[in-house]
Amino acid sequence: xxxxxxxxxLDVPExxxxxxxxxxxxxxxxxLAHVDLLVRMQVARARQxxxxxxxxxxxITEEEVDALLERPPxxxxxxxxxxxxxxxxxxxxxxxxxxxxxxxxxxxGARLRLLELQxxxxxxxxxxxxxxxxxxxxxxxxxxxxxxYLHDDVTRRRPSVELALSLLCETLETRLMARVRxxxxxxxxRHGLVELFTDAPQTQPPFIARYLKVSERVVAYLCxxxxxxxxxxxxxxxxxxxxxxxxxxxxxxxxxxxxxLLDGDAPPILFLRGGYGVGKKxxxxxxxxxxxxxxxxxxxxxxPEAQEVAALALREARLGGHVVYWEDFDALEGGAPERVxxxxxxxxxxxxxxxxxxxxxxxxxxxxxxxxxxxxxxxFAAQLELWARxxxxxxxxxxxxxxxxxxxxxxxxxxxxxxxxxxxxxGLARLRGAxxxxxxxxxxxxxxxxxxxxxxxxxxxxxxxxWDDLILPPxxxxxxxxxxxxxxxxxxxxxxxxxxxxLSSGKGLSALFxxxxxxxxxxxxxxxxxxxxxxxxxxxxxxxxxxxxxxxEKQLARVFDEAERGRAxxxxxxxxxxxxxxxxxxxxxxxxANIETSYLLQRLESYEGVxxxxxxxxxxxxxxxxxxLSFVVExxxxxxxxxxxxxxxxxxxxxxxxxxxDLASLARRFELTGxxxxxxxxxxxxxxxxxxxxIEQRHLMRxxxxxxxxxxxxxxxxxxxxxx
Numbered sequence: 001x002x003x004x005x006x007x008x009x010l011d012v013p014e015x016x017x018x019x020x021x022x023x024x025x026x027x028x029x030x031x032l033a034h035v036d037l038l039v040r041m042q043v044a045r046a047r048q049x050x051x052x053x054x055x056x057x058x059x060i061t062e063e064e065v066d067a068l069l070e071r072p073p074x075x076x077x078x079x080x081x082x083x084x085x086x087x088x089x090x091x092x093x094x095x096x097x098x099x100x101x102x103x104x105x106x107x108x109g110a111r112l113r114l115l116e117l118q119x120x121x122x123x124x125x126x127x128x129x130x131x132x133x134x135x136x137x138x139x140x141x142x143x144x145x146x147x148x149y150l151h152d153d154v155t156r157r158r159p160s161v162e163l164a165l166s167l168l169c170e171t172l173e174t175r176l177m178a179r180v181r182x183x184x185x186x187x188x189x190r191h192g193l194v195e196l197f198t199d200a201p202q203t204q205p206p207f208i209a210r211y212l213k214v215s216e217r218v219v220a221y222l223c224x225x226x227x228x229x230x231x232x233x234x235x236x237x238x239x240x241x242x243x244x245x246x247x248x249x250x251x252x253x254x255x256x257x258x259x260x261l262l263d264g265d266a267p268p269i270l271f272l273r274g275g276y277g278v279g280k281k282x283x284x285x286x287x288x289x290x291x292x293x294x295x296x297x298x299x300x301x302x303x304p305e306a307q308e309v310a311a312l313a314l315r316e317a318r319l320g321g322h323v324v325y326w327e328d329f330d331a332l333e334g335g336a337p338e339r340v341x342x343x344x345x346x347x348x349x350x351x352x353x354x355x356x357x358x359x360x361x362x363x364x365x366x367x368x369x370x371x372x373x374x375x376x377x378x379x380f381a382a383q384l385e386l387w388a389r390x391x392x393x394x395x396x397x398x399x400x401x402x403x404x405x406x407x408x409x410x411x412x413x414x415x416x417x418x419x420x421x422x423x424x425x426x427g428l429a430r431l432r433g434a435x436x437x438x439x440x441x442x443x444x445x446x447x448x449x450x451x452x453x454x455x456x457x458x459x460x461x462x463x464x465x466x467w468d469d470l471i472l473p474p475x476x477x478x479x480x481x482x483x484x485x486x487x488x489x490x491x492x493x494x495x496x497x498x499x500x501x502x503l504s505s506g507k508g509l510s511a512l513f514x515x516x517x518x519x520x521x522x523x524x525x526x527x528x529x530x531x532x533x534x535x536x537x538x539x540x541x542x543x544x545x546x547x548x549x550x551x552x553e554k555q556l557a558r559v560f561d562e563a564e565r566g567r568a569x570x571x572x573x574x575x576x577x578x579x580x581x582x583x584x585x586x587x588x589x590x591x592x593a594n595i596e597t598s599y600l601l602q603r604l605e606s607y608e609g610v611x612x613x614x615x616x617x618x619x620x621x622x623x624x625x626x627x628x629l630s631f632v633v634e635x636x637x638x639x640x641x642x643x644x645x646x647x648x649x650x651x652x653x654x655x656x657x658x659x660x661x662d663l664a665s666l667a668r669r670f671e672l673t674g675x676x677x678x679x680x681x682x683x684x685x686x687x688x689x690x691x692x693x694x695i696e697q698r699h700l701m702r703x704x705x706x707x708x709x710x711x712x713x714x715x716x717x718x719x720x721x722x723x724x
Contacts (some may be wrong), residue, residue: 024113027105028222030098031114032139035132037091037493038167039146046150054596113222120318121187126168130181133164134194134212139218161196163210179207192315193218217312221319232312235305237321240542241289244330249382249389249415250279250375257373258283263697266369268340271329277416280354281325283375288323296322300329303336310340310429314347323350330355338362345369372507378415380495383408386415390422391437402439409491410532411446411567412608421445443533454562457544457555458537461522461571463530469518469526471638471674479633480524483511484531484671486630487610489679508607512575512626513614515635518675521614524574524635528612529569537563538571553599560607567609575613604628638674643667646674650681656694670704676711680704 005119021027105112118128121373136143137158144157151163159167161182165175180186188194196210217229228238245255261268270287272280281297288295296317301309317324325346329337330353341361344351355451378386387404413421424445425437432441470477489507494500513521522538529536544555563570604611605628613629638646644667651657672680683703708715 018097018104020105020108021101021112024111024222025224027102027112028114030101031128031132032136033553034091034094034098035136035167037094039136039143039150041091042150042167043146057384062397063612064296079512098702113210113224116321117193117222117319120321121191121193122179123187124181126178127181127186127188129145129168129695130164130188130212131194131214131218133159134214135219135222138214139223155199156211158211158213160208161210161212164212165208182212191318191477192311194320200544215315215617217315218319226320228316229312232309232316235301235309236296236313236316238316238320239285239295239297241285241293241295241323243285244289245283245286248279248282248286249378250283253656254373254375258287259290261371262287262350266348267291268369268371269344269351269353271353271355271359271372272375273354273355273372273436275377275414277414277460278375278377279415279421280352280375282415284323284325284352284354286572288325288468291323291350293349294320294322296320296324298324298326300327300331303333306332306336306340307343309385310343314343317347317349323352325352325354327354329353330354330357330359341370377412380408380491382415383413383418383491387422390419402437402442404442405492406488407442407533409444410443411449411489412491413446413449417449421449424448447533447535454559457559458539458570461526461529461536461538463526463536465526466530467527469649470524471642471649472520472524473642474635476633476635479631480528483509483610483631487528487532508604508609508611508630510604510607510611510613510629511631511633512629513612513633513635514617516637516673517616519635519637520674521635521672522571524633525569525571525612525614528610532569535568535608536571537568538573541572541574556600556603560603561612564607564609570607570611572607572613574615576615576617601628639673640667643670643677646677647681650674655685656688658696660696661695661697661700666700666704672707676707680707683707 021030031326095212101111102115106115114128117123117131118125123131137147147159147163148154148157150159161179164182165178169178175177182189182194182196184190189196195213195215197213200211209558220227226238228236245258248255261270272283274280283295285295296313298309299312313324313326316322324347329340332340337359338361341353344353360372384404387408391404411421421442422437422445424443428441428444429435429437467477470480472480490509513524515521526536530657539559544559545552554558559570562568647663647667670680680700680703683706684695684699687699687702705715710714
């Protein structure tokens with residue numbers, strides 16, 4: 001494109017000193033002075049061409065019609081008048097001074113926002129002049145009247161495409177060529193710097209009749225404001241990065257890879273994949289800090305608004321030279337992630353997308369600058385360091401005997417979850433009137449942070465029982481203690497000691513509790529959960545098992561995924577219903593039943609939490625399951641000594657008991673499990689409450705008879721009378 005007007009590029013004559021601009025605003029006003037001169041020149045020519053027309057712009061005379069017919073196509077009215085040589089000379093002098101002073105400002109490192117805008121949006125000088133013509137009425141309303149005069153219409157107060165091109169181009173040919181600088185793909189329009197609009201009555205005006213308006217955010221930027229666009233503030237915020245990459249708790253190899261991504265010619269479009277709190281935002285902040293840039297955090301947007309938010313975010317990033325971080329990017333619905341990602345390709349700066357899903361772009365995007373990085377949950381050593389940092393802000397600090405390693409082994413939390421848990425623990429400490437955080441505060445805070453969302457698939461069991469409530473043979477108690485020890489030291493052995501690298505699967509802890517009903521299997525699971533400080537969830541088989549093919553596997557996948565995230569203890573009662581033996585295939589039903597069992601086998605083996613299976617009939621369990629279990633604990637029927645201890649411990653402290661109760665006699669007479677003993681004691685309590693009396697032997701004998709009848713046992717009267 002050619003133009004007879006002097007170029008304002010920085011072609012500066014040597015040896016001519018000039019004073020730099022004192023501010024970006026002064027430079028902007030100097031640039032507008034050039035626009036003012038262009039308008040002055042055209043006003044002079046228009047006035048000379050029009051003569052003395054008092055009603056100019058309000059009426060169309062016969063002479064004006066004739067003049068319009070005589071005018072060459074596309075030529076404005078003032079082209080009939082000769083140029084003003086004195087104004088043209090002033091323009092050349094002004095252009096020279098502007099170039100000299102701009103160059104002097106650049107040599108001194110002054111920040112000139114208009115030049116920054118030109119560079120960051122890759123604008124040509126012609127684009128800048130178009131922008132300035134549209135900007136003039138935003139800074140001085142007198143230009144509205146001047147533009148109306150040049151339009152020959154008092155209602156057209158903004159510069160039209162035709163007027164802007166006529167101010168900058170002398171000939172119709174150059175104007176035709178210059179139209180492309182205002183088309184949708186041109187930088188001014190594509191980046192939202194200049195908007196094209198029409199008058200309300202005109203629905204489909206010619207392109208050259210549309211008006212130019214500079215975006216309000218761009219006007220504010222050129223005037224010195226760094227505030228976000230009001231439309232973007234609802235979805236984004238700008239932060240000044242303070243984190244350094246070396247300070248992040250990440251594997252050294254990952255830090256090296258991240259630094260390498262910044263060394264290329266063009267920063268990547270980086271997709272950071274990981275769950276909540278693994279450090280996606282922290283990594284984005286550290287990368288922005290390494291580049292010396294601000295960080296524009298987009299907190300997500302509904303899919304219908306995602307395109308607009310992306311355009312606004314990219315314009316803001318270009319204006320400030322920021323790094324963009326889009327949180328929960330993979331949560332955008334439909335094809336929104338793909339459409340938004342395409343916008344980021346044209347941005348020369350660093351773009352970081354964060355998400356928990358395995359989103360992948362299409363082929364065209366994948367072959368661009370797209371790089372995917374997995375951020376895994378911190379290992380045991382990293383968790384210890386994160387806990388130390390999170391608790392270091394506490395004054396006077398946590399209790400000296402606080403065993404953080406035990407907390408880290410029980411709860412595999414991300415860095416963000418650890419930070420949240422430490423803050424919650426401080427709140428719990430203040431609530432009980434203490435300044436220092438204790439182990440109970442941390443356990444409760446961690447439990448709240450990691451509680452899985454299992455909904456109707458499982459029922460949370462409140463774990464209130466301790467070891468004293470378990471009446472089992474010593475060797476069984478020892479096995480249960482081993483389960484607790486393995487769960488507590490799992491992270492140390494697998495992560496810190498390196499055993500995890502030796503195991504491809506089977507890193508979790510699974511136990512099978514077998515024995516008759518009422519022998520304490522559910523109670524033992526409750527004790528384990530309490531000792532580990534974890535939630536206990538009993539799986540609701542009626543909600544999990546489905547008659548539809550594949551649905552059971554989906555429900556179980558959700559159960560295991562949520563429990564793994566929340567580090568809960570899963571309890572499968574009557575597990576033989578799910579983990580039964582695979583059978584010989586006779587029909588499609590058998591085939592799908594075996595597929596379901598095989599899936600359960602694989603999922604249980606890959607599960608990295610604690611799972612307890614309880615079954616009354618262990619012989620019905622699939623041998624492959626039993627072989628892969630970490631522990632198998634048999635719960636025998638209690639002997640007389642165990643029954644006596646159960647009878648003694650079954651009573652709450654507030655239960656009124658008669659002194660004449662003969663618990664030893666009950667333990668000797670009735671060969672019952674702990675569950676049946678509890679039922680008898682509870683029934684006797686209700687019988688006594690109805691009489692308003694203490695619990696007596698007769699209440700227990702009556703309740704025992706009812707329990708026997710419920711069990712379908714033959715009633716031996718000698719058991720209740722004591723006579724043979």
